[in-house]
Amino acid sequence: MERKYWVPAVERAHLVLRAIAASPSKKRLTDLTEETGINKSTMFSLLQTMEALEWVSRSEGDYYELGSIFATLGQAYLSGHPLVDRFLTLAQTTVDTIGETVQLSRLEHREIVYLAKKEASHPVRLLSEPGTRLPAHTTAMGKALLAGLPDADVRRLYEGYPLEKPTPHTIDSLDRLLSELAAIRRNGCAFDAEEAVLGFRCVAAPVRDLRGSVQAAVSVSMLSQQWTSKRDAATAAIRKLADELSR
């Protein structure tokens, strides 16, 4: 990374937080030094500071976990997005008409970040909560978002990054992805046919700002067995929601 105008202590904090987030209440000081390569005494001071600031807390046996400040900063991040609040109000109607879970996300590099969710009162619960990240090319929302970029930008974005393939149906070539994005641009909506999670299908539509550039996407997810009966209504409903949010 850039080495000028750099604050190494913040980078170290970053490494430690990621290590703790990856497996909370499983790592002690020494584990963290091994995983991050940070000096033991440096780690000692760092953890003291982060504990005092309530960035981390120590559970039984000096194992570290994330502090509640991150729930609060996460909430601040989400509610700072002007779309989130409107989504939570408007999506209720969509959930009520389709009876399936509706979500909002944005693109971060090659990943989508879930911003909000309105769940149907269903026994089946999706594991994606706001803040969850998934590879963009595996999801309907991700493809709807990527379709908002010119092909050249998409190529550049994936240069040197192979396409992960979590299910047999996942798109695994850039050419295939680009041709699908072209279809999405024509169509105005994107589909996911068990490409992210086996047994689940989605339909997504892009949300645009005043200038017409894509800033987020919304989707409806359902078990594959619902697809044939709900597909058309879900497509219409998610298009409607996306249009309402595009203002």
Added chain:
Amino acid sequence: MERKYWVPAVERAHLVLRAIAASPSKKRLTDLTEETGINKSTMFSLLQTMEALEWVSRSEGDYYELGSIFATLGQAYLSGHPLVDRFLTLAQTTVDTIGETVQLSRLEHREIVYLAKKEASHPVRLLSEPGTRLPAHTTAMGKALLAGLPDADVRRLYEGYPLEKPTPHTIDSLDRLLSELAAIRRNGCAFDAEEAVLGFRCVAAPVRDLRGSVQAAVSVSMLSQQWTSKRDAATAAIRKLADELSR
């Protein structure tokens, strides 16, 4: 704060993040130096680093906002709590029987932090999302949580901290609070009669771990006009949910 084994850069990052979270996309470098008292060149390096790590991002006109990493760390914090997932599964039943929003929170000093929410498909939406903080003494969940501490601990906790009074019904004396906590201990549940937000009432119950110590609370919230008709059913339902989670 403790000045030994201290990493000032992390404390500075903390101050900057809080300042940005307080009013995102409203502050530039100079605004942040004024608000935090951090030197301009230090701030420059700090912001460069935090931007590279995607802790912050710059919107139009070099105004800073929080980066999406906080949504992800927030999600990691919340899903790290073993109660959250079970709550989201079990609370659906509670929502369905009462038709009102059910929430989960824990105590952090004199505040409650919301950990999860199951909303009724209602036109009225509560503004509290997971990560939101409220003064404990103003809420039913807060009082249920405080009732899990001995009186001496509660007195010590509030020493030097006056009780905020957001509504005319809010408890504003420590003695009054302690006598109410005693009633909650006898009763097993806590009420909020428009003490946090005018027009809203809640009932809450404590969730205990295997040793019997209170680790979280659950609540049902509703508009005051629902109270007389729903009060008894809500109390029974929230007690049931709390018992189910207390294992």
Added chain:
DNA sequence: AAACTAAGTTTATTATATTAAACTAAATAA
């Protein structure tokens, strides 16, 4: 019980982050 190991804490030195001050560029006023 003694020796050993592992985890965390302290310290003194050294490498470097922080700072004030100077500088640049852009925006605003005279």
Added chain:
DNA sequence: TTATTTAGTTTAATATAATAAACTTAGTTT
């Protein structure tokens, strides 16, 4: 237009954070 202010960037000195190594404590092995 030129002066003035403001916001951000660069630099050189100096104050201090990061480190290795030593130390302490507790737990484990012989």
